[in-house]
Amino acid sequence: MADVFTQQLSEQIQQAVSEKRTLQVVGNNSKVPLSEGVETVELSKNSGIVSYEPSELVVTVKSGTKLTDLSAALAERKQMLAFEPPDYGDSTIGGTYACALTGPSRPFRGVLRDFVLGTKMMDGRGQSLTFGGQMIKNVAGYDVSRMMAGSKGSMAVITELSLKVMPLVEEVTYCRAMPEAEAIVLMNQMAGTTLPLSGCAYYEGRFYYRVFGEHPKQDATPCSNDVWLTLNPFQPKLQPNQKLWRVDTEGPAPSIPNTLAVGMCGQRRWVLSDEAPAPYSTLWQSYFAPRHNDTDPISNIKTGLKQVFDPHNVFKNL
Numbered sequence: 001m002a003d004v005f006t007q008q009l010s011e012q013i014q015q016a017v018s019e020k021r022t023l024q025v026v027g028n029n030s031k032v033p034l035s036e037g038v039e040t041v042e043l044s045k046n047s048g049i050v051s052y053e054p055s056e057l058v059v060t061v062k063s064g065t066k067l068t069d070l071s072a073a074l075a076e077r078k079q080m081l082a083f084e085p086p087d088y089g090d091s092t093i094g095g096t097y098a099c100a101l102t103g104p105s106r107p108f109r110g111v112l113r114d115f116v117l118g119t120k121m122m123d124g125r126g127q128s129l130t131f132g133g134q135m136i137k138n139v140a141g142y143d144v145s146r147m148m149a150g151s152k153g154s155m156a157v158i159t160e161l162s163l164k165v166m167p168l169v170e171e172v173t174y175c176r177a178m179p180e181a182e183a184i185v186l187m188n189q190m191a192g193t194t195l196p197l198s199g200c201a202y203y204e205g206r207f208y209y210r211v212f213g214e215h216p217k218q219d220a221t222p223c224s225n226d227v228w229l230t231l232n233p234f235q236p237k238l239q240p241n242q243k244l245w246r247v248d249t250e251g252p253a254p255s256i257p258n259t260l261a262v263g264m265c266g267q268r269r270w271v272l273s274d275e276a277p278a279p280y281s282t283l284w285q286s287y288f289a290p291r292h293n294d295t296d297p298i299s300n301i302k303t304g305l306k307q308v309f310d311p312h313n314v315f316k317n318l
């Protein structure tokens with residue numbers, strides 16, 4: 001039998017469909033302009049850990065659970081989220097999943113969607129759907145749970161998700177002063193070695209890299225691990241007229257003018273620019289900008305999925 005939250009959610013969606021209203025799905029509402037003047041579906045009260053099996057490395061959690069609460073529960077059992085989600089301040093796990101946000105360990109451990117085992121969601125007809133499972137060895141089939149990563153509230157309301165977690169590891173950060181172009185070459189070279197890396201970045205004139213577990217003695221200075229919190233989430237102080245772009249590029253690609261930080265072995269650049277500085281650029285601001293990197297086949301897939309999950313167009317589009 002459906003719980004009260006699920007029942008009310010279903011009624012809200014069906015009511016909105018019958019009255020042709022649009023709904024904005026909201027976690028902790030980091031993007032306030034999105035929900036202004038629109039009816040919201042609030043997920044923050046849908047919070048808590050549903051089940052946690054440390055010996056199985058699996059946690060099932062309600063989507064409105066704060067990242068801080070989830071990470072604290074995992075840390076008590078010496079475990080962590082391997083994808084290191086950025087916490088913008090009370091960010092929810094559902095919002096993070098809906099935005100497909102992964103931290104500096106991305107090239108080494110994988111992206112958020114690699115750790116999603118299963119999802120419960122409610123579609124645009126008000127129907128509860130379950131995909132995937134709660135085990136690392138899972139059933140085969142069309143992998144809807146991974147597809148929802150990045151859906152940004154436009155296809156369905158994610159109510160619950162099961163995640164693969166990993167043991168907490170000891171990490172040490174090293175740093176060296178050097179020019180950006182040299183650091184980009186070096187981080188790409190290091191990625192091809194057996195050094196157990198879990199982060200590589202360039203910030204304010206220094207090349208940073210993070211190593212976990214046993215590793216050879218390094219010809220660099222140990223630095224604080226806090227730099228990864230500065231870079232994840234990256235929130236530099238900006239002048240009102242400045243625009244910050246997240247640029248995804250080939251790791252060895254040359255420097256881009258006005259870059260504030262380089263992460264993920266060179267694959268991620270944070271750049272100040274009036275216009276998109278490269279093809280795969282996302283404007284990072286208080287509302288979602290249109291994506292610049294969707295090719296026609298990708299747009300067609302997204303449109304098709306939207307029609308399947310939200311045939312009445314009740315969820316606000318990006």
Ligand SMILES: Cc1cc2nc3c(=O)[nH]c(=O)nc-3n(C[C@H](O)[C@H](O)[C@H](O)COP(=O)(O)OP(=O)(O)OC[C@H]3O[C@@H](n4cnc5c(N)ncnc54)[C@H](O)[C@@H]3O)c2cc1C
Nearest residue numbers: 025026027028029030091092094095098099152153158285
């Ligand atoms: C200044 C700033 C700029 C940012 N820019 C970007 C950006 O350009 N691109 C980006 O991806 N992230 C961006 N982020 C991160 C993102 O907005 C959120 O901070 C993060 O996803 C988690 O916040 P939240 O839980 O409050 O989710 P919210 O901010 O409430 O929601 C974020 C998105 O996820 C959807 N969502 C939330 N919960 C659910 C759910 N349970 N089911 C389905 N959909 C859900 C919402 O509809 C919305 O589209 C930015 C953050 C800040 C502070």
